[in-house]
Amino acid sequence: MTVTGLIREATISRQDAEALLATVLEVERAWIYAHGDEQVNPGNIDRFRKMAAARADGEPLAYLLGYRDFWTLRLRVNRDVLIPRRETEHLVEWANECITAGARRVLDLGTGSGAVALSCKAEHPEADVCATDLSPKALACARANGDDLNLSVDWREGDWFDAVPGERWQLILSNPPYIAAADPHLNEGDLPAEPARALISGETGLESLRHIIGRAPDFIEHGGWLLLEHGFDQASPLQEALFAGGFITISTRRDWSGQERITGGQWLS
Template identity: 45%
Template sequence: MSEMSVAEALGCAAELAELSDTPRLDIELLLCDVLGKSRSWLFTWPDAKLSADQQERFKQLLTRRMQGEPVAHLLGYRDFWTLRLRVSPDTLIPRPDTETLVELALQLLPDRPARVADLGTGTGAIALALASERPRWQLIATDLNAGAVALARSNAQACHLANVEVLAGSWCQPLSGYFDLIVSNPPYIDPNDPHLRQGDVRFEPLSALVAEDRGMADLCLIAEQARAFLRPGGWLLFEHGYDQGAAVRALLQSLGYVDVRTERDLGGNERVTQGLWRGGKGGIDAQ
């Protein structure tokens, strides 16, 4: 086996061109993991040679990536916000678009003590990102999947974030008391969507991706349940599909939410909708 240089390894990105939207980045991340080096090191030392063991490990990872396995699963982690989070097949892999939800949540509430719930937390990405920015907030994260609960708890511990509690249960079911903000990135893909048979999502749990009623079922359930746990003046904020903005706005307005608006993600798509709960019929007012 001839020695492979860093530059030659980076050239393997061409083999991923039809599979990945970010072939060069995929290769860089795999190579950094194999070498234990930073991306800047790769560019500084393009002529450096991989050892036989490193070359074999790199080729194994490349083969698995070419078979469609997500880079995050190959590495065992995904960077989100300012955090490095462990991932597993039990959960959705955190995506950059979801940082839009984190940004909006931070803008909605001032930096003061608050109770915030994250429904269907998965890796814990949203709750942990918010907790890292707002140490005076109390975060309650819920998930029905036992593997996700264990993973989110592990990530909270690894990130040294003590203001997050992870509870097992479906959506609002484990909650008690009232919240200033409820956030969620629930399943919102139509079960018949052809994209489910393409790319990384083939390796992620369908339960974290799809919802009945053309992807709207869980969004509807959360919007209905949240009214019983939001303080008057509390916000509901959730991520949804790029083509669901109008339907989600209509849903929230029909349930009595006001100041409803949708924000766009990094790609310019409608992605996160918020609504203010003023209390009254359909919910439970804080005493």
């Protein structure tokens, strides 16, 4: 069987088939285009067919490839972590503005694969970045990414701020779970394969976000920023919660598709 023959027989998108075959053959995707007539050995045919079948059954491409590109980094991912989303790059963008403006002590709550913490550290090696997660398996993945990329982040395990008792930060970031438990979107796309703990937050979806806003004043320095990623319809209650919690300079930024996605405020009390 040739490279082209294998791509043709797959019952998944051509793009996914090419990405999977490139991973199996340990080549760049461009190689596939230039070597369509090349014979593939039986072991690799078998591996490719199994991966293509899993993809057809709904397994996310990123888990099959074992990586996802995010910001400027290639991050390893597995079923223990959320697949980093493009929208979250807006959180990194805003965080980097705060670091450029002087925030040096940075905390990423619920780090998953380490996407946000590692992207900030990659842009700003001078920042002291700490990242937490409740899941030891997620932290193992994040730590492995830090080691692969030679980026030094202080990884801590624990329930939100319990992981960093008695410490204060100039910038607190989080992309916490924010989907309501009964939201039908949980049955769509990659979501059924991703860890429920990374996606679901109580009956309204706002529970983790509200918890973080409520406790942040004890962990943020005067002049520090709290930046939160959230669902497209959650900006308004979060702005209210931030204001009620004593934050000021509150604003919301939209993502690539125009949805309200990141809300932040400053602590000047």
